[in-house]
Amino acid sequence: NDDDDAFWKPLLKDAVTVKKNSGVIDTLVTANVGAGFLAVRHKYDTAIDLEKTPLFQLPVDVSFDSKVNVHMLIDEITYIIQLTAPLAKAKSLLSSEFEQGEQFRIPNLENSFMSSRLLAKHQGDMIRFNLYKRLKQMGHTGDFKLHSITVGNTSNKDYLLAGNGGNNAGSQYGLGRPRFLKSNSE
Known part of the structure; x- marks a missing residue:
């Protein structure tokens, strides 16, 4: 966690340890406590223009005991790529759109709301x-600018x-660096 130049930063510093790894999966995230978001984030200094670089790639390696999804802040709207965490009974999404300091005292997000924000369900690496x-x-609609990615x-x-x-404490997942490519073929 002391690595200030790490690409992925802990959302809550005491909750996870972020370590460099070799290979395409260059970051290993480990839960320090057996509760919470198990989250890391990257905020872009300059927003990514998705109209110019529409193809998104992210290497992931999620262990069987880690339950996480990808949360993307695009034009101040948060979207989700479902990996291994359920969508049901979510009270917020992991972006500045939702982070207001409350978590347990707010109502669950409706299933229809979660469906409206779901970009994809994903399996694989x-x-x-x-x-x-x-x-x-x-x-x-909007400028199609991506501001942050949180897992x-x-x-x-x-x-x-x-x-x-x-x-649980010790649960891990690995991440590579996201890439945004110009290819419109997919």
């Missing part, structure tokens, strides 16, 4: 799809935020 095209299909969990289904059923 490389997320790869045309993000701009998917946003257009979903009816997104973590906000679902409290079966008390997951308390560490029940996943995200």
Whole structure:
């Protein structure tokens, strides 16, 4: 966690340890406590123009006991790529759109709301799809600028935020660096 030049930063410094790794999965995230978001974030100094670089790639390696999703802040709207965490009983998404200091005293987000923010469900070790095209299909309007990517969990289904059923101390997942490419072929 002391590595200030790390690409992925802990959302809550005491909650996770971020270590450099070799290879495409160059970051290893480990839960220090058996509860919470198990989250890391990268904020872009200059927003990514998804109209110019629509193809999104992110190497991921999520262990069986880690429950996380990808949360992307695009034009001040948060979208999700579902990896291993449930969407049910989420009270927020991991972006500045939702982070107001409250978590447990706010109501669950409706399933219809979560569906309206779901970009994709993903399995495997490389997320790869045309993000701009998917946003257009979903009816997104705006500048198509991506400001941050956060990987973590906000679902409290079966008390997951308390560490029940996943995200226990020692749970890990690996991430590479996101890439945004000009290819419009996918």
